[in-house]
Amino acid sequence: MSDKAAALRNLLETRKIVRVMGAHHGLGAKLIEQAGFDSVWASGLEISTAHVVPDANILTMTENLDAARGLNDACGIPVICDCDTGYGNAANVIHMIKKYEAAGLAAAVIEDKHFPKVNSFVPGRQDLASIEEFCGKLEAAKNAKHSADFMVIARIEALIAGWGMEEALKRAQAYTEAGADGLVIHSKVNTPDEIYEFAKRYKGKLPLVAIPTMYYDVTADQLAEHGFKIVIYANQGLRASIRAMQETFKSIYETGSTAAVESRITSMKEVFELQGMGTLKDTETKYLKTEKMHVIVPAAGDARKHADFSTLLEDKPLCMLEIAGKTLLQHQAELFRGAGATDIHVIGGYKRESIRGDNINVVPNPEWAQTHVAYSVMRAGENLKGKCLIAYSDILFDRQVLSLLLKSPNAITLVIDRAYKTLPARSKALELVMTENPAEGEKNRRMALNTLKPVRKIAKNLDRAKADCEFAGIALFQETGFQKLREAWQQARQKFQGKPFYEASAVEKASLTDLLQYMIDLGTPIYGMEVEHGWSEIHSLEDYRRVSQYFKATENLSNVS
Ligand code: SPV
Ligand code: MG
Numbered sequence: 001m002s003d004k005a006a007a008l009r010n011l012l013e014t015r016k017i018v019r020v021m022g023a024h025h026g027l028g029a030k031l032i033e034q035a036g037f038d039s040v041w042a043s044g045l046e047i048s049t050a051h052v053v054p055d056a057n058i059l060t061m062t063e064n065l066d067a068a069r070g071l072n073d074a075c076g077i078p079v080i081c082d083c084d085t086g087y088g089n090a091a092n093v094i095h096m097i098k099k100y101e102a103a104g105l106a107a108a109v110i111e112d113k114h115f116p117k118v119n120s121f122v123p124g125r126q127d128l129a130s131i132e133e134f135c136g137k138l139e140a141a142k143n144a145k146h147s148a149d150f151m152v153i154a155r156i157e158a159l160i161a162g163w164g165m166e167e168a169l170k171r172a173q174a175y176t177e178a179g180a181d182g183l184v185i186h187s188k189v190n191t192p193d194e195i196y197e198f199a200k201r202y203k204g205k206l207p208l209v210a211i212p213t214m215y216y217d218v219t220a221d222q223l224a225e226h227g228f229k230i231v232i233y234a235n236q237g238l239r240a241s242i243r244a245m246q247e248t249f250k251s252i253y254e255t256g257s258t259a260a261v262e263s264r265i266t267s268m269k270e271v272f273e274l275q276g277m278g279t280l281k282d283t284e285t286k287y288l289k290t291e292k293m294h295v296i297v298p299a300a301g302d303a304r305k306h307a308d309f310s311t312l313l314e315d316k317p318l319c320m321l322e323i324a325g326k327t328l329l330q331h332q333a334e335l336f337r338g339a340g341a342t343d344i345h346v347i348g349g350y351k352r353e354s355i356r357g358d359n360i361n362v363v364p365n366p367e368w369a370q371t372h373v374a375y376s377v378m379r380a381g382e383n384l385k386g387k388c389l390i391a392y393s394d395i396l397f398d399r400q401v402l403s404l405l406l407k408s409p410n411a412i413t414l415v416i417d418r419a420y421k422t423l424p425a426r427s428k429a430l431e432l433v434m435t436e437n438p439a440e441g442e443k444n445r446r447m448a449l450n451t452l453k454p455v456r457k458i459a460k461n462l463d464r465a466k467a468d469c470e471f472a473g474i475a476l477f478q479e480t481g482f483q484k485l486r487e488a489w490q491q492a493r494q495k496f497q498g499k500p501f502y503e504a505s506a507v508e509k510a511s512l513t514d515l516l517q518y519m520i521d522l523g524t525p526i527y528g529m530e531v532e533h534g535w536s537e538i539h540s541l542e543d544y545r546r547v548s549q550y551f552k553a554t555e556n557l558s559n560v561s
Pocket of ligand 1: 022045119121211213235
C-alpha cells in the first residue's frame with residue numbers, strides 16, 4: 001500500500017479543499033512542497049512542454065511515468081498523475097494503473113477522450129469516448145489496483161468537447177457507478193459558472209476536482225464553498241519559469257553580462273540547499289571512510305612584540321591581517337581546502353573574538369599569555385584522529401609546497417628552507433634545522449627540491465654554521481606521527497613539570513620546535529622536506545608589503561590569462 005495514496009485520502013478527510021500544483025520535474029515538486037501545497041500534479045502539459053513536444057500523447061506512458069516518479073521521489077507529498085486517456089484501451093489502462101500504483105504515486109486521472117488525445121484547450125479534435133467504453137476503462141482500473149487508497153479519478157471532458165451540461169452530468173453518474181474515486185469536471189470558459197452548476201446538480205458523493213486554468217479569478221475557498229474537494233493549478237509553475245528564463249536570457253544576451261540579473265536569480269547557496277548538499281555533507285561525514293586531514297593553525301600569540309606594523313594588530317591577531325582583500329587566515333584556509341583539508345582548527349588567544357572565516361573552527365586557548373605553540377596545538381589536537389597538518393598563522397606558502405609536502409610518506413615531515421642563509425637578517429629568532437647530512441643539499445642543489453632528509457636538530461639557538469635550513473612553519477603528521485606528537489607532549493608535561501624544557505622556561509611555554517627536538521631525542525624519526533622558495537613569513541612591514549604586492553601581481557596575472 002502506498003503511504004502517499006493513504007496521505008491523499010487523509011488530506012481529503014481533513015482539508016476543506018486539497019490544493020494541488022503542477023510540475024514536470026523533481027525541483028518543481030520540491031518547491032511546491034516548500035510553498036505549502038498539499039499535493040503535486042504530474043501535468044501532461046508540463047511534461048510535454050519540458051520535452052518540447054505537443055501535449056497530444058506524443059510522449060509514451062513510460063516517459064510520463066518516469067517524470068511522475070521524478071516528482072514523487074523529490075517530495076514528501078502525494079502526487080496526482082495526469083494519465084491522459086490511459087494510453088490506449090482498457091488493456092492499456094490495466095497495465096498503466098499497475099505501474100503507477102507500484103511506483104508509489106497517489107492517484108491517476110484518466111480522461112474520457114479517444115487516444116491519442118490533444119490538450120483540452122486546443123480547439124478541434126476533442127473526441128469523446130463513449131460512456132460504455134470509458135466505464136470499461138474505469139472498471140478495469142478499479143480491478144487492477146491493489147490498494148483501496150490509490151485513487152482512480154475520472155475526468156469529464158464533455159464541457160470541453162461542447163457536448164453540454166446534461167451530457168457531463170450523465171457521464172458523472174455513470175463514472176460514479178463504474179467505481180471512480182473522484183471526478184474532474186474540466187471547463188474552458190473564463191468563469192466558474194458551469195462547473196458550479198455541475199457541482200450543484202451532481203447527485204453522487206465523489207470528491208469533485210476543478211482545474212481553474214481559464215477561470216483563474218476563482219479562489220480555492222470559493223471552489224470549496226461550491227462543493228469542490230480538490231483544486232489543481234495545472235501549469236502556472238511552468239509558465240512562470242518560461243517567462244523568468246526568457247527575461248534572464250534576454251538580459252544576459254543583450255548586456256553581455258549576468259550582472260543585471262544577479263539580484264533577481266536564486267543564489268548558488270539556495271541551489272545547493274535545494275539539492276540537499278547539507279545532507280550530502282552529513283552523509284560523507286558518517287559514511288565516507290577516507291582518511292581525514294585536519295589542519296591546526298596556532299594563532300594565539302600577540303604578534304605586536306615582533307612586528308613593526310603592530311598598530312595594525314591593536315584589535316586582531318596576525319592571522320586576521322588583511323592581505324590583498326582577504327585575511328591571512330582566509331588565504332591559508334583556501335589553500336588547505338584546495339588540498340583536501342576536512343577541517344581547520346585555529347587556536348585563538350589574543351583578540352580571539354575577532355577570528356572568523358568560513359568553516360573555521362576557533363579553539364580558544366584562554367591561557368595563551370602563559371603558554372606557547374605546543375600547548376596551543378595540543379588543545380586542538382587532543383582528540384583529532386587522522387592526518388594532521390600544522391601551519392603557523394604568520395606564514396603564506398605556495399600551493400606547490402603544500403602539494404609536495406602532502407606526498408611525503410613519512411610519519412612526520414617538516415618543510416625546511418635551505419635558502420635562509422642567503423636572505424637578509426630578520427628581526428624574529430629563526431627556527432633553525434640541522435639535517436643529517438647538511439652537505440648533501442648543497443651537492444644536489446638542482447635535484448634536491450623534494451629531498452626528504454632526517455632532521456637531527458631543530459631549535460632557535462642552533463649554531464648558524466651547523467644549521468643548514470630554516471623551519472618554514474608547516475609540518476605534516478600522518479596519523480601515526482600525530483599520535484607520537486601527542487604522546488611526547490603528554491610525557492613531556494609529566495617529566496618536565498615545573499622545569500625548563502629545551503629552549504622554553506617551562507614545558508607549557510614550549511615551541512613546536514622544543515617538542516620536536518624532544519621527539520628526535522626519544523628516537524622518533526622526523527624528516528625535513530627541503531625547499532628553496534615558495535613561502536613567506538609575515539613578521540615585518542617589509543614582509544607585509546612584499547606579500548601584498550605578490551598577491552596583487554598574481555591577481556593581475558590571472559586576470560590577464
Ligand atoms: C495538464 O496539466 O496536462 C492538464 C490540465 O491536463 S490542462 O492542461 O488544463 O488541461
Ligand atoms: Mg493533461
